[in-house]
Amino acid sequence: MNTIDPTLFGPDGMPFSRSTNSKDYQHLPRPVAAMSKQYAAGAHTPMHNHVRAQLLYATQGVMRVATEHGVWILPPRRALLIPVGVQHELHTLNDLSMRTLYIEAQAAAVFGTDCKVLEVSTLLRELILALLTEPLEYTLGGRGDWLARLILSELAAAETVPIAIPWPRDRRLLAVCSAIMAAPGSRRSIDEWAYDAGASARTLIRLFPKETGMHYRQWLQQVHLADAFCRLNRGESVGAIASALGYASPSAFSAMFRRILGRTPQHYLAEWRSEN
Numbered sequence: 001m002n003t004i005d006p007t008l009f010g011p012d013g014m015p016f017s018r019s020t021n022s023k024d025y026q027h028l029p030r031p032v033a034a035m036s037k038q039y040a041a042g043a044h045t046p047m048h049n050h051v052r053a054q055l056l057y058a059t060q061g062v063m064r065v066a067t068e069h070g071v072w073i074l075p076p077r078r079a080l081l082i083p084v085g086v087q088h089e090l091h092t093l094n095d096l097s098m099r100t101l102y103i104e105a106q107a108a109a110v111f112g113t114d115c116k117v118l119e120v121s122t123l124l125r126e127l128i129l130a131l132l133t134e135p136l137e138y139t140l141g142g143r144g145d146w147l148a149r150l151i152l153s154e155l156a157a158a159e160t161v162p163i164a165i166p167w168p169r170d171r172r173l174l175a176v177c178s179a180i181m182a183a184p185g186s187r188r189s190i191d192e193w194a195y196d197a198g199a200s201a202r203t204l205i206r207l208f209p210k211e212t213g214m215h216y217r218q219w220l221q222q223v224h225l226a227d228a229f230c231r232l233n234r235g236e237s238v239g240a241i242a243s244a245l246g247y248a249s250p251s252a253f254s255a256m257f258r259r260i261l262g263r264t265p266q267h268y269l270a271e272w273r274s275e276n
Contacts, residue, residue: 019136027051028137030137030138030144031152035099037100039092041092042091047088049087050102052084052103053081053083053084053102053103053105055101056074056080056090056100057080058097058098061076061095061097062075063093064090064093065080066090067087068087069166070166072115072165075232077233080116081111081115083108083111083113083115099129117161117162117164118159121154124155127151127154131144131147163226165177165222166219166222168211173208173211176194177212180220180223184226184227185246186246190204224253229268235269238250238253238254238266
């Protein structure tokens with residue numbers, strides 16, 4: 001039975017029904033379909049996949065998305081593009097307003113076969129919201145069709161964000177990575193993590209590049225960046241974030257942030273504050 005989101009309205013201001021069941025979006029005769037859905041904090045969608053590519057995006061709230069190969073933490077202004085057929089699961093870290101796109105396989109082929117995090121520009125955000133006011137089977141050549149084409153163009157031009165947390169399979173490293181993800185600001189050393197996992201620090205240091213493609217410090221920095229983006233989105237100061245993540249000073253944290261992302265955390269903080 002379909003679940004209906006009652007909050008959506010057409011251009012005339014009258015409400016219309018739109019399913020929140022993802023299965024209803026997979027075989028529509030349109031290249032892009034938009035769905036809106038609300039999630040409560042702590043909600044979990046187990047592993048699944050789609051015959052379409054999916055853009056996971058939330059206008060409010062933070063989600064954690066996991067695949068067999070990686071984990072992504074997504075605040076507003078960040079979206080995850082998931083290729084056709086990729087198994088993934090979703091956890092909501094607080095109340096979440098989802099705005100997601102399902103993109104027909106042929107149209108999505110240009111985006112590649114890897115998951116990627118995208119910057120959601122103001123234009124892309126408004127295009128997604130506008131498509132939600134159109135019928136699911138919008139008129140070809142009409143407003144909905146043009147919105148869909150613009151969305152595909154914006155997605156192709158969107159800036160990618162090099163934040164991904166590769167996920168291991170080795171049970172010892174998996175235990176350590178799960179514990180670090182649960183407490184990204186922990187001051188524990190690799191030796192202490194190793195002791196809890198029943199392994200030596202040398203073994204863990206060897207396993208990190210083998211299992212994740214990253215050295216321990218690089219992997220840890222990805223966790224810190226993901227957590228920092230969530231904190232920046234909440235309006236926390238750079239000093240508070242640096243302290244929470246165990247950096248000696250705000251400048252040390254900012255240097256790491258800029259080295260990897262090419263911009264300072266102050267840049268993102270100012271940008272988000274200007275929009276609120």
